[in-house]
Amino acid sequence: xxxxxxxxxxxIFVFLGSAVIGLLRGGREGSxxxxxxxxxxxxxxxxxxxxxIFAGFFGWIxxxxxxxxxxx
Amino acid sequence: MSNEKYFVPHGxxxxxxxxxxxxxxxxxxxxxxxxxxxxxxxxxxxxxxxxFMMFGWLGTVVAESVGGMxxxxxxxxxxxxxxxxxxxxxxxxxxxxGALFYARVLSVPWLGGADNNMFTPxxxxxxxxxxxxxxxxxxxxxxxxxxSTNFKLVDTWGLPAINxxxxxxxxxxxxYAHHALRAGHRNALIAWMLATIALGVIFxxxxxxxxxxxxxxxxxxxxxxxxxxxxxLTGFHGFHVTVGVIMLTVILYRIQKGHFSMENHFAFEGVxxxxxFVDVVWLGLFIFVYWI
Amino acid sequence: MSSTTTAAAHDDHHHGPEKGLLRWVKTTNHKDxxxxxxxxxxxxxxxxxxxxxxxxxxxxxxxxQLFEPQVFNQLTxxxxxxxxxxAIMPAFVGLANWLIPMMVGAPDMALPRMNNWSFWIxxxxxxxxxxxxxxxxxxxxxxxxFYAPLSTTFAPDSTDFFIFAVHLLGFSSIMGAxxxxxxxxNMKAPEMRLMDMPLFVxxxxxTSFLLIGAMPVLAGAVTMMLTDRNFGxxxxxxxxxxxxxxxxxIFWFFGxxxxxxxxxxxxxxxxxxxxxxARKPLFGYTSMVYATASIAFLSYIVxxxxxxxxxxxxxxxxxxxxxxxxxxxxxGVKVFNWVATMWKGSMTFETPMLWALSFVFLFTIGxxxxxxxGIAPADIQYHxxxxxxxxxxxxxxxxxxxxxxxxxxxWLPKWTxxxxxxxxxxxxxxxxxxxxxxxxxxxxxxxxxxxxxRIPDYALQFADFNYISSIGSFAFGLSFILxxxxxxxCIRNGKPAVARPWESAKGLEWTLAAPVAYHTFxxxxxxxxxxxxxxxx
Numbered sequence: 001x002x003x004x005x006x007x008x009x010x011x012i013f014v015f016l017g018s019a020v021i022g023l024l025r026g027g028r029e030g031s032x033x034x035x036x037x038x039x040x041x042x043x044x045x046x047x048x049x050x051x052x053i054f055a056g057f058f059g060w061i062x063x064x065x066x067x068x069x070x071x072x
Numbered sequence: 073m074s075n076e077k078y079f080v081p082h083g084x085x086x087x088x089x090x091x092x093x094x095x096x097x098x099x100x101x102x103x104x105x106x107x108x109x110x111x112x113x114x115x116x117x118x119x120x121x122x123x124f125m126m127f128g129w130l131g132t133v134v135a136e137s138v139g140g141m142x143x144x145x146x147x148x149x150x151x152x153x154x155x156x157x158x159x160x161x162x163x164x165x166x167x168x169x170g171a172l173f174y175a176r177v178l179s180v181p182w183l184g185g186a187d188n189n190m191f192t193p194x195x196x197x198x199x200x201x202x203x204x205x206x207x208x209x210x211x212x213x214x215x216x217x218x219x220s221t222n223f224k225l226v227d228t229w230g231l232p233a234i235n236x237x238x239x240x241x242x243x244x245x246x247x248y249a250h251h252a253l254r255a256g257h258r259n260a261l262i263a264w265m266l267a268t269i270a271l272g273v274i275f276x277x278x279x280x281x282x283x284x285x286x287x288x289x290x291x292x293x294x295x296x297x298x299x300x301x302x303x304x305l306t307g308f309h310g311f312h313v314t315v316g317v318i319m320l321t322v323i324l325y326r327i328q329k330g331h332f333s334m335e336n337h338f339a340f341e342g343v344x345x346x347x348x349f350v351d352v353v354w355l356g357l358f359i360f361v362y363w364i
Numbered sequence: 365m366s367s368t369t370t371a372a373a374h375d376d377h378h379h380g381p382e383k384g385l386l387r388w389v390k391t392t393n394h395k396d397x398x399x400x401x402x403x404x405x406x407x408x409x410x411x412x413x414x415x416x417x418x419x420x421x422x423x424x425x426x427x428x429q430l431f432e433p434q435v436f437n438q439l440t441x442x443x444x445x446x447x448x449x450x451a452i453m454p455a456f457v458g459l460a461n462w463l464i465p466m467m468v469g470a471p472d473m474a475l476p477r478m479n480n481w482s483f484w485i486x487x488x489x490x491x492x493x494x495x496x497x498x499x500x501x502x503x504x505x506x507x508x509x510f511y512a513p514l515s516t517t518f519a520p521d522s523t524d525f526f527i528f529a530v531h532l533l534g535f536s537s538i539m540g541a542x543x544x545x546x547x548x549x550n551m552k553a554p555e556m557r558l559m560d561m562p563l564f565v566x567x568x569x570x571t572s573f574l575l576i577g578a579m580p581v582l583a584g585a586v587t588m589m590l591t592d593r594n595f596g597x598x599x600x601x602x603x604x605x606x607x608x609x610x611x612x613x614i615f616w617f618f619g620x621x622x623x624x625x626x627x628x629x630x631x632x633x634x635x636x637x638x639x640x641x642a643r644k645p646l647f648g649y650t651s652m653v654y655a656t657a658s659i660a661f662l663s664y665i666v667x668x669x670x671x672x673x674x675x676x677x678x679x680x681x682x683x684x685x686x687x688x689x690x691x692x693x694x695x696g697v698k699v700f701n702w703v704a705t706m707w708k709g710s711m712t713f714e715t716p717m718l719w720a721l722s723f724v725f726l727f728t729i730g731x732x733x734x735x736x737x738g739i740a741p742a743d744i745q746y747h748x749x750x751x752x753x754x755x756x757x758x759x760x761x762x763x764x765x766x767x768x769x770x771x772x773x774x775w776l777p778k779w780t781x782x783x784x785x786x787x788x789x790x791x792x793x794x795x796x797x798x799x800x801x802x803x804x805x806x807x808x809x810x811x812x813x814x815x816x817x818r819i820p821d822y823a824l825q826f827a828d829f830n831y832i833s834s835i836g837s838f839a840f841g842l843s844f845i846l847x848x849x850x851x852x853x854c855i856r857n858g859k860p861a862v863a864r865p866w867e868s869a870k871g872l873e874w875t876l877a878a879p880v881a882y883h884t885f886x887x888x889x890x891x892x893x894x895x896x897x898x899x900x901x
Contacts, residue, residue, distance in 0.1 A: 002364050009359060016345075016352055023341050024155045026148060034341060035250055038348050042243040045355055049240055052363065056229065061363075077886070078551070080472045083382065083390035087481030094535075095488040098528035105594045106521055129477070145550065149474035152546035160538050160580045167584025167614055171599055179607035187677065196603075210603030214517040217596035219604055293595045297605035300597035304588070 001061045008048045015041035079141045086129035093121030130322075137339075138331055147338055154342045158349060161312075165353055168308065172301040172360060176203050180297065183209055208296035220299070223290030231282040232362045235275055236354065239313075242271035243351045250344055256334045258327075265324045268347070272317040279310050305357055312350045319343045380882045389484070392476035393882060394461045399779075400483050401458025402772075408450030408490060409765075413841055415443035420803075420837040422820050423830050436820035437505035438497070444508025445526075448626070449533045450490055452760065455768045456629040457482070457540045460568045462779065464544060466873035466880070467562045469553035469889040474546035482539035489532035496522035507818055509619065512600035512611040516592045524593065527586045534579045541575035544568055553872075553888035559650065560894055562871055566653050567632030570660045571625050577664065578621040585614040609674045616667035624663040626760060627727075628656060630767025631698055634720045637774050638702050639899055640869045641717035642709030648701040649900035655694035655701075662691045672743045681740040688738035692731070699728055714866070715789040719770035722797050723763065730758025733808065748818075751811025757804045769796075772851070777865040781879025782858025788850050795843045802836025870899050 015037045022034030055061045097118025104111025136142065184201020185193045193199065196209035208219045226232060249264035286292075286302075293303050323343050326332065332340055381387050381396065388400060418439045422430050431439065461479065465472055473479045496503040501520030504510065515523060548569045552561065561569075589611070591597040598604020600611045631652075639646040646652070668676060668684040676684075702724050711717070733755040737746050746752060777783050806829035811817075815826045822830065864874040875897060876884055889897075 005359055005364070009356060012352055012355065016348060019345055019348065020155050020158060023345055024151050026144075026151050026338065028335065031254065031335075031341070034345070035254060038250065038344065039247050041348060041352065042240070042247050045243065045352070046240055048355065049236055052359075053233070078471050080476050080883075081392050084392060084477050084480060085390060087477060087484050088389050090481055091484045091488050094485070094532065095492065098531070099492070099525075102524040102528055105524055148550045149546045152550055153475055153478070153542050156542045156545055156576050157538075160542075160576050163577055164580035164584055167581045167617075168588075170581075170614065170617075171584075171588065171610060174610050174613065175606065179602075179610060180605055182607075183602060183605060205605045208598065208604045213596065213598055213601050213604050214513055215593070215596070215601070219598070293591065293597050296598045300588075300591070300599050300604070300606065304591060304597070 012041050012044050079146050086125055090125040093118050093125055096121060150338060168305050175297045180205055205296055205298045217294050220290050220292040220295045223295050226286050228362045231278050232358060235278050236358045238271050238275045239351050239354050242268045246344055246347055253337060254334060269317060269320050272313060276313055302361060305361055309353055309357055316347050316350050392480055394465050394473045397479050397483050398458045398462030401454050401461060404486055405451045405455035408446050412443050412446035412451055415439045417841050420834040424834040426822055426824055426827050428821055433820045434505055438503040440818050441504050441507050452626050452764045454486055459771050460544055464547055464565055467565050467871055468556060469872050469885045470551035471885050473543050474551050475543050478539050479543050482536045485532050485536040489529045492525050493529040496525050512608045516589055516600055527590050530586045531583055534583045537575050537579045541572035544572045555891040556894050560898060562899055563635035563652055564632035567628040567656050570656050571628045574621045574625050574660055578618045582618040612671050616670045620667040621663045624659055626764045630764050633767045633771040634723055637716045637720040637770055638705050640866050642706045642711050643868045644705055644709040646899045647704040651697055652701055655697040658694040669738050672740045673747050685738060685740040692735055695731055715793055716770050716774035718793045719766055723766040726758055726762035730755055730763055748816055749811040750807040750815045750817055753817050754804050754807035754811055762800055776854060777861035778873060778878050778880055780855050781861055782854050783861045784850050784854035784858060792843055792846045792850060799836045799839035803833050803840050806833045870897050872897050
């Protein structure tokens with residue numbers, strides 16, 4: 001579950017990066033690319049937040065449960 | 073009106089004013105930290121000089137832009153500049169996220185005796201490596217600061233979740249504003265921009281409230297590595313939200329003045345991207361600081 | 365804004381520089397700003413050099429001679445900081461300012477006001493940094509790498525001023541780098557393709573990416589230092605759950621790209637000079653570009669080879685060792701390309717070529733000692749000894765600084781329109797090259813024998829080599845008086861230079877009159893002109 005969350009976060013970053021390229025290109029085309037990438041990123045973000053809320057509500061993940069620490 | 077030649081401005085005082093301002097700010101800040109009485113006023117003075125410089129410099133640029141002195145190549149230079157400035161911001165946050173991951177994944181487990189560190193538990197008896205690190209290995213830091221331990225964690229489902237919802241909503245409203253600008257719906261654009269700014273301000277208010285609660289419950293800057301990463305990550309994020317709100321307000325003002333067209337609105341795009349970036353950084357914070 | 369103002373601003377383009385001192389404060393002209401950068405870095409070089417003279421005087425003989433250990437440490441720290449951030453980096457940005465617009469056929473830098481700011485932050489940063497000498501507790505004394513906890517728990521109050529100076533220097537570098545990227549990619553002549561660009565432009569473009577990636581991380585590191593020092597955070601304090609080794613990771617994530625920031629532009633300069641004086645096109649232009657890019661990429665993933673003795677997991681040590689070794693491949697490509705360019709060329713040995721040849725030879729020595737240091741098990745012996753000092757002075761003095769001096773002699777006729785005194789310049793070259801080797805070569809030996817760096821006193825068995833090293837360094841230091849004289853003499857009394865003083869020099873900058881006009885390339889060069897001035901065809 002945690003890995004899924006991180007994967008979506010990475011995907012959001014990819015769209016954010018794509019938006020910068022649109023910003024850089026400029027013009028009609030760049031503007032389109034930027035707008036679409038930003039729209040995708042906000043849709044994904046809202047989805048991710050919804051997933052987190054649901055997962056928390058149904059107890060699929062607990063806050064601060066992802067632990068790499070050794071058991072002592 | 074557009075120029076064929078690349079616009080090279082002629083002589084400017086703003087940079088030197090900026091240098092004086094930022095040096096004044098830093099010298100004041102350093103003296104303030106050393107309990108020198110004139111630290112604060114000098115800091116404020118430096119801040120005022122920087123604000124003056126920003127208004128003057130950006131005002132000149134806006135006037136030149138509206139005056140049609142920039143051709144498409146100048147526009148492109150600004151786009152390159154903004155994109156790489158953004159990249160430098162990403163790397164700045166990466167340093168703090170890197171510190172957080174290093175502490176969580178490597179150094180805190182090592183302090184607890186993981187890997188080949190079987191002697192470290194001998195150094196700090198009774199220390200338990202957990203995350204969030206509620207108790208520090210020592211009670212007093214090397215610099216003599218008494219660590220504030222056994223604090224109450226911020227409840228993930230309280231203000232942080234509400235703040236996430238607020239900021240994400242502001243991302244949605246900004247996207248609608250962006251759409252309205254591209255479609256030429258002026259009134260809708262202004263309304264969505266107002267909503268975005270309002271959400272940003274409410275976010276900042278809640279963040280300050282949350283800091284108050286956290287401090288009251290013992291989570292302070294002096295709460296060891298957890299408090300350090302918590303406050304510096306959220307603090308720098310809050311600073312960027314503040315800057316973002318100011319920039320959005322300026323953009324709203326420029327929209328009122330009719331500076332942007334459906335085709336050409338680079339300043340809006342730059343600020344919009346910045347806001348989305350700040351939003352994603354928050355999502356990262358929510359997941360890595362409050363959640364996972 | 366009314367159209368009259370526009371017209372007035374437009375007319376200004378074709379005027380010369382303003383009169384008086386304010387010209388230098390207000391200027392947005394890339395040539396003016398380049399000059400400012402170069403003079404600033406030269407002054408900083410002399411200041412940093414003076415500290416080095418202090419260090420070598422103390423080390424002339426064993427025992428404490430001139431300085432308290434604390435003062436000695438302040439000198440080594442400030443020598444390193446001033447040389448890296450005050451001399452070498454600004455000098456390269458100055459060269460970029462002067463040369464890149466001319467080399468790509470652009471009227472100026474892309475963002476001229478910001479260009480002015482990235483210079484005018486520097487004197488303030490330098491002043492804040494140097495003012496720490498006069499503060500209570502003295503200047504920072506923890507070495508230029510400012511490792512925690514030396515720089516957090518055990519440092520004087522002046523460290524906070526040092527932190528802010530580093531912030532300012534970082535702002536300056538980031539703005540400079542953004543400007544260079546925008547200039548190269550947006551301002552180059554429309555007819556110039558990427559693979560037409562001269563190598564100095566290529567290497568600086570790649571260096572800019574390194575700067576933008578690395579400098580913000582340094583800003584993050586010093587910010588954490590600041591809060592650890594003043595606000596009770598525990599990033600680098602194990603008692604609070606932090607880790608001093610974390611500082612080293614963050615620092616070297618900046619620090620390793622930083623060393624390539626200081627050498628890649630020099631690679632570019634040498635790639636201009638050697639073809640000119642060998643009278644042959646540059647061998648392997650494309651491979652030079654790719655080698656530069658590979659070095660830049662690798663520089664981000666090898667940082668922990670500075671930290672082999674921190675108790676890293678063995679898997680980490682192995683990874684960082686092998687990754688470090690990989691850098692030798694693209695660097696080797698470059699060195700062999702330079703040698704192949706000279707192969708069967710009709711070589712002459714004017715001053716810039718002497719410096720370039722000396723660079724190839726001596727930088728390679730520094731590169732090899734770097735490979736030795738990159739071997740994790742061997743590094744246990746070399747770590748923090750004078751061997752390290754010898755290594756990085758071979759790559760930074762006879763590498764980076766040699767590149768800068770070579771560039772100064774190569775392009776001075778273009779900048780000033782006058783020729784320097786060739787005979788004196790050659791004498792200066794030989795004094796500098798011989799004395800720099802006398803200074804730094806023996807440091808390999810005392811390092812291997814175990815003399816640690818950053819100490820004011822040493823065991824008797826190191827006395828002879830230290831004596832030789834100090835004598836060499838005094839000669840090297842004095843040689844800069846001659847250098848100053850040559851430059852000033854050139855500016856004041858030099859004979860007029862022709863537009864292309866080196867007969868087979870290629871590059872768009874040589875098509876411009878000497879001295880070069882205040883504003884150049886109002887009209888971008890054509891494809892034919894670009895190809896005629898290409899280094900590699």
